[in-house]
Amino acid sequence: IYTKGLSGKVYGCYVEPLRALERQMTAMLSHHANVLMIRVDVHVKEFEGTLDNKLITDFMHELRKGIKKEYGVKRIGYFWVREIETVKHQHYHLVIMVDADKVNTPKGIFIECEKISRRTYELAKPSLPPNPYVKVKRGDSESFDRMFFRASYLTKERGKNRKGKYANNYGSSNIQLNEKKHATPTSRTFISGIEYLKQIKAKADKKKIA
Numbered sequence: 001i002y003t004k005g006l007s008g009k010v011y012g013c014y015v016e017p018l019r020a021l022e023r024q025m026t027a028m029l030s031h032h033a034n035v036l037m038i039r040v041d042v043h044v045k046e047f048e049g050t051l052d053n054k055l056i057t058d059f060m061h062e063l064r065k066g067i068k069k070e071y072g073v074k075r076i077g078y079f080w081v082r083e084i085e086t087v088k089h090q091h092y093h094l095v096i097m098v099d100a101d102k103v104n105t106p107k108g109i110f111i112e113c114e115k116i117s118r119r120t121y122e123l124a125k126p127s128l129p130p131n132p133y134v135k136v137k138r139g140d141s142e143s144f145d146r147m148f149f150r151a152s153y154l155t156k157e158r159g160k161n162r163k164g165k166y167a168n169n170y171g172s173s174n175i176q177l178n179e180k181k182h183a184t185p186t187s188r189t190f191i192s193g194i195e196y197l198k199q200i201k202a203k204a205d206k207k208k209i210a
Contacts, residue, residue, distance in 0.1 A: 017155040017170040021079045022148065023177075024097065028077040029138045030178040034100035035077075037147045038133040040113055043124040044090040053168055056080055056092050059116055059123070060171075063096070066112040071102050079172045081154045093154045097173075106133045138181070 028035045042059060064076045077097030082090065096109055103109065110128060117123040134147040155170070 027175040032099040036100040038106040042092040
């Protein structure tokens, strides 16, 4: 499975984290009719690589606590990957998922990320990538696939080989599926990156023929 970065470069993806990402996106939508999905990047200041996941585990604990206090949400979905690339500075790519009926924009959540980073010595200022959020409606395959395609970049193979002895390359929440409200669009299949782009092109070609 492959995906594309913002520059258009093609990357191979790890399937296992892709499936974890899809499970949590699907589970959140089974609990909430509308879900705000936000991309955030968290940077480590000067360390080449931590030995374990304590830094991101603590960060996510504080972030979830802050979001629940500010917005009163019942559950928070998340997915993160750990990378060290050419700059040698370890960093994390995150997807945060919250009830969009209670959280309308990513601003407050990003401010909370900044607060946590300021009081955590090892962390530099977090950043938002271009177009950092999508509001996904339950049953809307187009917005789901758009966010899934964006987030599939996180699972690229590059940058995942250098890690500490006790560190994982990715982690996620464990939101369980609400079977009563689960609505999988019949048009959806497990797709990512290039496969998604091919599907969009095929739909466009059909419209041209029609």
